[in-house]
Amino acid sequence: MPQSEFLREAEARGFIFQCTDMEALDAAMQAGPVAGYIGFDPTADSLHVGSLIQIMMLRLLQKHGHRPVALLGGGTARIGDPSFREEARMLMTGDTIAANLRGIEGSLRQYLSFADDTTGAVLANNADWLDRLSYIDLLRDVGVHFSVNRMLSFDSVRSRLEREQGLTFLEFNYSILQSYDFRELNRTLGVTLQMGGSDQWGNIVSGIDLVRRTDQKQVFGLTTPLLTTASGAKMGKSARGAVWLSADKLPVFEYWQFWRNTEDADVGRFLRLFTDLPLAECDRLAALRDAEINEAKKILATEATALCHGRAAAEAAAEAARRTFEEGAAPADLPTRPIPAAVLAAGIPAFRLFVESGMAASNGEARRLIRGGGARVNDVPVRDEGAVVSIADLTDGAIKLSSGRKHHLLVRPE
RNA sequence: GGAGGGAUGCCCGAGUGGCUAAAGGGGGCGGACUGUAAAUCCGCUGGCGUACGCCUACGUUGGUUCGAAUCCAACUCCCUCCA
Numbered sequence: 001m002p003q004s005e006f007l008r009e010a011e012a013r014g015f016i017f018q019c020t021d022m023e024a025l026d027a028a029m030q031a032g033p034v035a036g037y038i039g040f041d042p043t044a045d046s047l048h049v050g051s052l053i054q055i056m057m058l059r060l061l062q063k064h065g066h067r068p069v070a071l072l073g074g075g076t077a078r079i080g081d082p083s084f085r086e087e088a089r090m091l092m093t094g095d096t097i098a099a100n101l102r103g104i105e106g107s108l109r110q111y112l113s114f115a116d117d118t119t120g121a122v123l124a125n126n127a128d129w130l131d132r133l134s135y136i137d138l139l140r141d142v143g144v145h146f147s148v149n150r151m152l153s154f155d156s157v158r159s160r161l162e163r164e165q166g167l168t169f170l171e172f173n174y175s176i177l178q179s180y181d182f183r184e185l186n187r188t189l190g191v192t193l194q195m196g197g198s199d200q201w202g203n204i205v206s207g208i209d210l211v212r213r214t215d216q217k218q219v220f221g222l223t224t225p226l227l228t229t230a231s232g233a234k235m236g237k238s239a240r241g242a243v244w245l246s247a248d249k250l251p252v253f254e255y256w257q258f259w260r261n262t263e264d265a266d267v268g269r270f271l272r273l274f275t276d277l278p279l280a281e282c283d284r285l286a287a288l289r290d291a292e293i294n295e296a297k298k299i300l301a302t303e304a305t306a307l308c309h310g311r312a313a314a315e316a317a318a319e320a321a322r323r324t325f326e327e328g329a330a331p332a333d334l335p336t337r338p339i340p341a342a343v344l345a346a347g348i349p350a351f352r353l354f355v356e357s358g359m360a361a362s363n364g365e366a367r368r369l370i371r372g373g374g375a376r377v378n379d380v381p382v383r384d385e386g387a388v389v390s391i392a393d394l395t396d397g398a399i400k401l402s403s404g405r406k407h408h409l410l411v412r413p414e
Numbered sequence: 415g416g417a418g419g420g421a422u423g424c425c426c427g428a429g430u431g432g433c434u435a436a437a438g439g440g441g442g443c444g445g446a447c448u449g450u451a452a453a454u455c456c457g458c459u460g461g462c463g464u465a466c467g468c469c470u471a472c473g474u475u476g477g478u479u480c481g482a483a484u485c486c487a488a489c490u491c492c493c494u495c496c497a
Contacts, residue, residue, distance in 0.1 A: 230452075257450080264451055291449045325450055365443080368458055374444040386464065404444060 004029035006064035010222075012279055013272040015057050017198045020208060020221040028192065028220070029066065033118055036061050036193035036222075037069035037185055039126075039178065039200075042077045045103035046246035049258070053224050053273055055111045057195055062112060062119050069122045069191055070108050072101050075130030076177050101125065107245040110308055122189060126181050133180075142180055145213045146206070151175060154202040175203045182207030186219055198223045227273075230265035245308055251335055252309045256317035257406070259301035267296050275303035324408060334410050336398070341413040347390040350375065350382045357411050359403045369403055376402040 002008050004026050010016050019025060028034055038054045040047065047055070058068035077097050105123060112121035151172070182204075185191035194204045204221035211219045243258045244250040262270055268286025271277060277285075277299075285296035298318065305314035320334060337357045348356070351366035354375060360366035367385055369375045375382045377389055378400050391413075393399050398410040 261450065264449090267451090293451080294449055297449095297451080321450080360443095362461065363463085364461065365459085369444065372444040372458060406450060 002026040004064075006061060006066060009064070009279075010057065010060055013060075014269055015053065015060065015224050015273065017223045017225040018201060018221075019223075020205065021218075024218065025193065025220040025222070029064075033066050034061075034193055035067040035069055035122075035185075035189055035191040036195055037071050037124075037182075037191050038195045039071040039073050039076075039181065040104055040108075041073045042097050042100035042104055044242075044244075045100045046244045046249045047104050047107045048245060049243040050227075052245070053227055054196065055108065056273060057224060058121070059111050062121060065119055067119055067122065068112055069124060069185060069189060070112070071181060071185065072104060072123065072125045074098075074101055074125040074127030076126055076174060076181070097127075103246055103248075107308075110245075110310075124185065124189070126177075126184075129184050130177060130180070138176075138180070141214070142176060142210065145210055146176055146179075151206075175206050178203045179207035179210040182219065183211050183214065186211055186215070186217065192217075192219045193222060194219070195222045195224070198226050230263045247309055247313075252305060252313045253317045253320055253335065255308060256301045256305045256314065256321060259304045260297050260321065262297055262300060264293055267293060267300060270304075271296070271300050274307075275300060276307070277303060334400070334408050336410045336412050338414045339411050344389070344391055344394075344413045347388045350377060350387040350389050351385060353377075353389050353399075353411065354401060354403070357401055357409055359401050359407065359409055374404045376400075 002011060002022060006029055007016075007022070007026050025034075036058070038058055040051060040054070058070060061068045074097055077100075108121070108123065113119070114121045114123070154175070182191070182194050194207060196204055201221070201223050204223065208219050208221055211217050243255065245255075247255075259270070259274075268282060271282040271285055272279065275282070285293075285299060288296050298321075301321075302314045302318045305317055309317075324334065339353075339356060343356075351360075351363055351370055354360040354366040354369065355363055360369055366375070370382045370385050370387075373381055377387075378393060378395055379402065389399065394413070398412045401409045401411060
């Protein structure tokens with residue numbers, strides 16, 4: 001049982017999967033502040049829920065008086081991590097990467113304090129050092145410490161070799177660069193801990209070896225479990241794609257809904273991982289049964305959303321959900337879509353309105369939705385495929401469109 | 415350099431001349447049940463059109479044929495074995 005505050009809470013909340021040397025790390029954390037880092041690949045212009053456990057881990061680190069370092073892989077993004085991927089990742093251009101870095105930074109700032117003090121978070125970009133590397137120097141300095149035999153034995157590499165897809169030399173080098181990152185952060189920022197998902201174990205251990213061999217220093221690795229939902233699905237996918245942390249890519253209301261729809265069996269685990277609520281409170285909420293657990297889910301949703309988008313936005317989402325689902329009303333804060341008043345005046349077929357408003361991807365999809373009985377206008381099912389919507393359907397200046405039970409939108413003439 | 419195998423819809427994967435917008439599964443969407451859960455069951459799942467219909471699609475380009483995802487040729491990429 002660890003003694004340091006950070007490790008104790010991290011363990012109790014379910015953040016820890018494996019540690020390279022729990023006792024020594026525990027001792028180091030009791031002795032003084034530790035700087036720990038996690039790498040984020042800028043593969044999109046926003047992080048998503050799949051990375052959230054890592055962000056929360058950095059947050060926890062900061063809470064207990066240590067320094068979190070977020071490393072953005074601006075350099076390694078140009079290679080792509082082969083770990084457990086079926087195919088080589090697409091190579092990205094510099095412009096794309098730069099735009100992605102900006103988006104990710106915005107999310108990180110929500111969760112971490114970048115204040116200028118001993119626990120202030122630091123944002124690093126490995127492009128700052130990787131871009132300057134000279135190939136020969138790298139081989140002589142770092143390459144000699146890597147055993148190909150050993151690299152081949154890593155699950156991540158082996159699985160790719162056994163597959164038909166193969167593995168390019170480019171990807172094979174990812175682990176070397178990640179190791180180099182660790183050493184670089186250790187040298188410049190005194191970082192002695194790398195954290196990451198359990199799939200990063202091999203890469204993390206490689207970095208630790210490198211630091212020990214070249215700098216004769218002990219550094220640590222700590223991994224989080226791979227998160228799946230209780231029914232086995234990958235965490236972080238919602239009905240409509242990835243659950244983004246950026247409000248530009250996923251409305252706050254949808255983000256709140258994602259957490260609200262957590263499976264019963266996951267409520268306790270998610271409360272502990274993704275909210276700041278005290279453990280005792282998490283346990284109490286998770287113990288609720290049947291319909292009562294819905295209250296726990298609402299708290300989970302509001303707390304998790306508050307961390308990401310701010311308390312006010314989270315409360316607003318909760319209220320919008322309450323009115324939509326518990327009162328069946330059409331509140332003003334549902335997503336709204338403008339439509340030219342003239343179009344509405346002339347009357348528009350319902351299926352077309354669903355397409356225009358973005359509720360359906362094509363006329364065919366909208367028709368199927370109607371045929372399947374899932375389309376509603378102002379909460380009245382659309383029975384007839386040829387039904388026409390017009391000004392007569394305006395209610396309080398808008399028309400409510402629904403696709404299924406959970407997706408609603410207001411169309412407002414302008 | 416040589417020999418062989420492969421490329422099918424969002425994904426996996428059948429299909430070896432017309433009955434194929436293409437089996438089956440997964441995923442997704444909708445419905446029922448419920449608690450805005452899970453599990454289960456049912457329907458739908460290329461685009462356009464109210465519809466008999468039209469268009470696009472089985473790696474690329476050409477060809478054979480009344481007719482091709484299916485046959486032929488060349489090309490591209492991937493895999494396996496040999497050198």
